[in-house]
Amino acid sequence: xxxxxxxxxxxxxxxxxxxxxxxxxxxxxxxxxxxxxxxxxxxxxxxxxxxxxxxxxxxxxxxxxxxxxxxxxxxxxxxxxxxxxxxxxxxxxxxxxxxxxxxxxxxxxxxxxxxxxxxxxxxxxxxxxxxxxxxxxxxxxxxxxxxxxxxxxxxxxxxxxxxxxxxxxxxxxxxxxxxxxxxxxxxxxxxxxxxxxxxxxxxxxxxxxxxxxxxxxxxxxxxxxxxxxxxxxxxxxxxxxxxxxxxxxxxxxxxxxxxxxxxxxxxxxxxxxxxxxxxxxxxxxxxxxxxxxxxxxxxxxxxxxxxxxxxxxxxxxxxxxxxxxxxxxxxxxxxxxxxxxxxxxxxxxxxxxxxxxxxxxxxxxxxxxxxxxxxxxxxxxxxxxxxxxxxxxxxxxxxxxxxxxxxxxxxxxxxxxxxxxxxxxxxxxxxxxxxxxxxxxxxxxxxxxxxxxxx
Numbered sequence: 001x002x003x004x005x006x007x008x009x010x011x012x013x014x015x016x017x018x019x020x021x022x023x024x025x026x027x028x029x030x031x032x033x034x035x036x037x038x039x040x041x042x043x044x045x046x047x048x049x050x051x052x053x054x055x056x057x058x059x060x061x062x063x064x065x066x067x068x069x070x071x072x073x074x075x076x077x078x079x080x081x082x083x084x085x086x087x088x089x090x091x092x093x094x095x096x097x098x099x100x101x102x103x104x105x106x107x108x109x110x111x112x113x114x115x116x117x118x119x120x121x122x123x124x125x126x127x128x129x130x131x132x133x134x135x136x137x138x139x140x141x142x143x144x145x146x147x148x149x150x151x152x153x154x155x156x157x158x159x160x161x162x163x164x165x166x167x168x169x170x171x172x173x174x175x176x177x178x179x180x181x182x183x184x185x186x187x188x189x190x191x192x193x194x195x196x197x198x199x200x201x202x203x204x205x206x207x208x209x210x211x212x213x214x215x216x217x218x219x220x221x222x223x224x225x226x227x228x229x230x231x232x233x234x235x236x237x238x239x240x241x242x243x244x245x246x247x248x249x250x251x252x253x254x255x256x257x258x259x260x261x262x263x264x265x266x267x268x269x270x271x272x273x274x275x276x277x278x279x280x281x282x283x284x285x286x287x288x289x290x291x292x293x294x295x296x297x298x299x300x301x302x303x304x305x306x307x308x309x310x311x312x313x314x315x316x317x318x319x320x321x322x323x324x325x326x327x328x329x330x331x332x333x334x335x336x337x338x339x340x341x342x343x344x345x346x347x348x349x350x351x352x353x354x355x356x357x358x359x360x361x362x363x364x365x366x367x368x369x370x371x372x373x374x375x376x377x378x379x380x381x382x383x384x385x386x387x388x389x390x391x392x393x394x395x396x397x398x399x400x401x402x403x404x405x406x407x408x409x410x411x412x413x414x415x416x417x418x419x420x421x422x423x424x425x426x427x428x429x430x431x432x433x434x435x436x437x438x439x440x441x442x443x444x445x446x447x448x449x450x451x452x453x454x455x
Contacts, residue, residue: 003067003069003070007070010053010066010070010074014049014053017049017052017053018045018049019045021045021047022041025041037377039093040097040381043090043381043384044383044384046085047082047384048384050388051082051388054078054082054395057074058395061406068409071409079414082391083150085384086392088117090381090384090385090388091120092117093113095112095113095115095117095120096109097377098378099112099113127149127152128148131425142415144415144417147392147415148417150392153389154389154394154396155393155422155429156429157389158390158393158397158426159425159426159428159430160429160433162426162433163430163433163434163437166293167297167434167441168437169289169290169293170290170291171441172290173286173287173289173290174287174290174294175275178271178274178278181268186268186272189264189268190265193261196254200251203250203251207244207248210244214244300434301434304428305431307427308427395410395414397423399419400419400423
């Protein structure tokens, strides 16, 4: 009876997650598109629902909700469904909608979609060869084979996003990195933009006048007589046509300059608004957060380097380890196990909420940046693939943030994976991503004043 009640609770929560994914699809991703493929909408919502359910089960594990056998069953069910969607359903439909956009292959789109899926499966399977991700005793059709390969891709994506976010967050929040923009700078650039627009208008008027005069001359002059007259009219060019092409080239160059000036003007206005915002209470709060995250970024890069050099992986979760160090240093009586459970629950909850929120915001920005009416279905499916792999790998990494007694069922469900490899791999990719982001943002910040001076 308890298993039935637990299953009903899990189904209700999955329906709620599915509904939220459906609304997010309708209200955010596809609000500007009329053509909707319901299979894409269902696949995206199912992926989101089962991804969130895995996080829900982690929280249930810490709180001790539901029966242990019920949690184990739903862990297995969720993993099987999410792996089925990520490895079989989503790649097939990506190939199907890619082929559907090609008119020549439209009639045999099922055949070509199967070919694309088989190609994906080949490279997906070969992905596991160079990595020590699996115990050698697992069979070729075991669930660990799929989880291990999905984990490599997902951990790589997580590390890339985390490395960039750890650097970009303080760069965005801290007023130290803002350029000093004055009203005089904005007025000067706007004046140049207006002058450029006036030059474009005057040159286009001149083009219209030249075309009008050429048209009138063509009407007044008699048509070329005979075959040689026609050859002469084709091979010789009038001075007016040469001037016309030259002016058109000047107009194209001025239009490109006007676009650059407009973008720079918009950037200066945005920077000016950020400067004014940084003087408010909320702006000062985010500025403080920027300094905090910059310290965190330096510490994270340092620890990732130490972990790579010393080839080490933490055995104790950071909450328990931090409490033990504090208690031993202060020499006070403290129930480490009790408080580590509650603090770990809060920490894991924060990680889960921020991960879901951050990923949805990133997916929305990415979708609006590259989507079109033809490619939107393919891009949504790609985002669903990224989202599912991201959440599966999050479970692999969150496991280390949990006390030892709560890792047992996750370890049993995921199988005998080489968990230490995923943490080392995360550190390597995070370090590369963070250092590359520092270099990129430094060059962009350095180039911005030079670009403004050149314009």
